[in-house]
Amino acid sequence: MNKILSSFNKNKTYLIMLILSVVVALILGAILMLVTGYNPVEGYSAMLEGAFGTPRMIGNTLAKMLTLCLTALGMAVAAQAGMFNVGGEGQLFLGGLAATVTGVYLQGVSPIIALPLAFISAMVVGGFYAFIPAWLRVKINVSEVITTIMLNSIAILVCKWLTNSGGWLITDDKGVLGGTEAIPEALAFSKLVDRSNLSTAILYGAVIAFLCWYFMKKTSIGLEMKVTGENQRFAFFSGLKKDKIMIGSMIASGAICGLVGMFEVYGYQGRFMDSISNEFYYDGMLVAMIVKYNPIGIMIMSFFFAIINVGASYMELRVGISGELSDIIFAIIIFLMAAEGGITKIWTNFQNKKAAKKLESSKEDKING
Amino acid sequence: MDNLFQIFNMGLLQNTLRTSTPVILCAMGGLLTEQAGIMNIGMDGMIVAGAFVAVAASYFLASATMGVLMAVLCGIVIGLFFALFVVKLKSDEFIIGMALNTFAGALTVYLLRSIFDVKGTFSDEGIHSLPTVHLDFLEKIPFIGTLLNNNSLFVYISWIMVLLTWFFLYRTPYGFWLRASGEHPESLETAGINPKKMKLLASVLCGVMCGFAGAHLSLGYLTMFTEGMHNSRGFTAFACVIFGMANPPKVFFAAILFGFCEALGLRLQNVGVPSNLAGIVPYLATILMLIYITVSTKNKKKLKAKKQLKNNI
Known part of the structure; x- marks a missing residue:
């Protein structure tokens, strides 16, 4: 308990800033609604209702939280070692596709064998797709930010090509456009809440989240990653194999993203669709950045983001306010949190000046009096 | 062989000019910030904002020139905004850039919905597009004439911008200071010039260029605004x-x-x-x-x- 309190004191200004920026972002969102002619109270209450109104909605919120949390952890694992993996979207697509192909191919095989194989295929493909930019970065120093962004577009286009007319993986099922064959029912995760997106994937997700936290915070690997991320030269001169750490963390990040893709398919879509992810990874990235890649923070923050995100799409249906409002609110929080150091500095400077002035004026008073 | 001719013909070169223009404009802005030592990955957001503002202004003010002007104004505002966070508050450029992309992308879609009440694409006859330039003397030159003629106005502006950027960077004191602010800010400070001001200048100019790029996309290249059109x-x-x-x-x-x-x-x-x-x-x-x-x-x-x-x- 003491430990928690002391860590709280250490991060006090940070936490205050976090809460303040969330409040400010929500207020700015309300102002935006007012300016564009909507009632913010109506908007926000619709948002809350959309996130918690029925068991099904709560299930959807939790499922969204799972996606956000895992993508954010994927980002965090790489960022901890100083690699900015912007390519999670592509890794997600390819991982999902690989897991689906494995599942469809292994029709009739017992889930005990088929499911682990699907996991492995998603992780291997996702990991490999992250390995390419990581290798390029470490070996010939090509910025991973650009290559991952470009690889995103490539992966999405390849998936679109494979699953649309003329592609190799199209389905004969009627009414399905841009999708593969459905995975066998025996393999799909069972639903935890009826008709919602929430499935047993959240249990696997919890395990992954725990492992991420454990490796990042409790093992020497995590420390080595952190050292490499903060100062590569120092890591090099401390005898750390920084190349291996950087590539490894990137592969882990890609593997997690691949699994997210698999969970989307096995959790509720039932087949790979070319619209499997609507920039989920970018939202996850934002979550990871806000809490400075802290795994525990990610878990809490992704819940908050899931509420706004799921709530916003309901709000769009109900009140007619565009669901993009959620992204606007996220972005404002990030602006404020990224500027957290600068803002607190200006604030303390301001306080010091005020104190100095007070002191001066009281001195003058003494002299005059 | 027929296929080859279908790919490699005059149309290919003309398309090259058309598609490269927004990238040229935007890259000129990006190289200014790069020279000033800022890794600017927020240009995507700047373009999409410029494109939206250009369409909206062109629609409401019924003039393409106003559209471009407003896009540039929007670019200046975003450049200042970017500089406020990156230069003044010393935030991480990567995070601010990413957030700017999300913010601008989401805000344009939101405003598209609430102002024009459409989702995805807004095209209307009321949007005034930029004129294409026709030069009579070029007509007489056989190959280059057809290639360089009848392009959108910004194709030519983008080339002028390249020259201007080069001149600004390598032939004016401001350009020199701007480069110094990225390469060695300490010595610039010793020379009595605030490197922060130079960085601010770079990001504002980058905003202007991205505003141009956005205006070209929505008023020159196409005459509409589409969600994610910056691609x-x-x-x-x-x-x-x-x-x-x-x-x-x-x-x-x-x-x-x-x-x-x-x-x-x-x-x-x-x-x-x-x-x-x-x-x-x-x-x-x-x-x-x-x-x-x-x-x-x-x-x-x-x-x-x-x-x-x-x-x-």
């Missing part, structure tokens, strides 16, 4: 900046090369390559270009060092 051109421009080592003529060349690849992708669709596969071409080309440039600069450095070593002996 990660900001990132491509950033790649061009890296590829051209932030040198205006080299960046210009890189952007043209990129435009060629994109045009090639469009052409490949005509000969039966699936559109999704053909769409890969520019992205793949960007990656290959980046690999090539980093490897070749490394080798050049090695060669130089070897030569020096030999000379010394």
Whole structure:
């Protein structure tokens, strides 16, 4: 308990800033609604209702939280070692596709064998797709930010090509456009809440989240990653194999993203669709950045983001306010949190000046009096 | 052979000019911030904001010129906003850039919905597009004449911008200070000039260029605003900046090369390559270009060092 309190004191200004920026972002969102002619109270209450109104909605919120949390952890694992993996979207697509192909191919095989194989295929493909930019970065120093962004577009286009007319993986099922064959029912995760997106994937997700936290915070690997991320030269001169750490963390990040893709398919879509992810990874990235890649923070923050995100799409249906409002609110929080150091500095400077002035004026008073 | 002619013809070159223009404009802005020592990956957001404002202004004020002006104004505001966070508050450029992209993308979609009450695409006869330029004297030159004539206004402006950027960077004191603010801010400070002001100038100018790029996209290239119409051109421009080592003529060349690849992708669709596969071409080309440039600069450095070593002996 003491430990928690002391860590709280250490991060006090940070936490205050976090809460303040969330409040400010929500207020700015309300102002935006007012300016564009909507009632913010109506908007926000619709948002809350959309996130918690029925068991099904709560299930959807939790499922969204799972996606956000895992993508954010994927980002965090790489960022901890100083690699900015912007390519999670592509890794997600390819991982999902690989897991689906494995599942469809292994029709009739017992889930005990088929499911682990699907996991492995998603992780291997996702990991490999992250390995390419990581290798390029470490070996010939090509910025991973650009290559991952470009690889995103490539992966999405390849998936679109494979699953649309003329592609190799199209389905004969009627009414399905841009999708593969459905995975066998025996393999799909069972639903935890009826008709919602929430499935047993959240249990696997919890395990992954725990492992991420454990490796990042409790093992020497995590420390080595952190050292490499903060100062590569120092890591090099401390005898750390920084190349291996950087590539490894990137592969882990890609593997997690691949699994997210698999969970989307096995959790509720039932087949790979070319619209499997609507920039989920970018939202996850934002979550990871806000809490400075802290795994525990990610878990809490992704819940908050899931509420706004799921709530916003309901709000769009109900009140007619565009669901993009959620992204606007996220972005404002990030602006404020990224500027957290600068803002607190200006604030303390301001306080010091005020104190100095007070002191001066009281001195003058003494002299005059 | 017939197929080859279907791909490689005049249309390909014309398309190259059309598709490379927004990237050139945006990359000119990006190289200014790069020279000032700011890694600017927020250009995507700047373009999409510029494109939206241009369409909205052109629609409401019934003039394409006003559209461009408003887009530039919007660029200045975003540039100031970016500088406020990156320069004044010393935030992480990467995070601010990413957040700016999300913010601008989401805000434009939100406003599209609430102002024009449409989702996805807004095209209306009320949007005034930019004129195409027709030069009589060019008509007489056989090949180049048809290529260079009848392009959108911004195609020419983008070339002028390349010259202006080069002149500004290498022939004016401001350009010199701007480069110094990225390379060695301490010495600039010793010289009595605030490097922060130079960085601010760079990001505002970058905003202006991206405003131009956005206006070209929505008023010159097409006459409408579509959600995600910038198609990660900001990132491509950033790649061009890296590829051209932030040198205006080299960046210009890189952007043209990129435009060629994109045009090639469009052409490949005509000969039966699936559109999704053909769409890969520019992205793949960007990656290959980046690999090539980093490897070749490394080798050049090695060669130089070897030569020096030999000379010394």
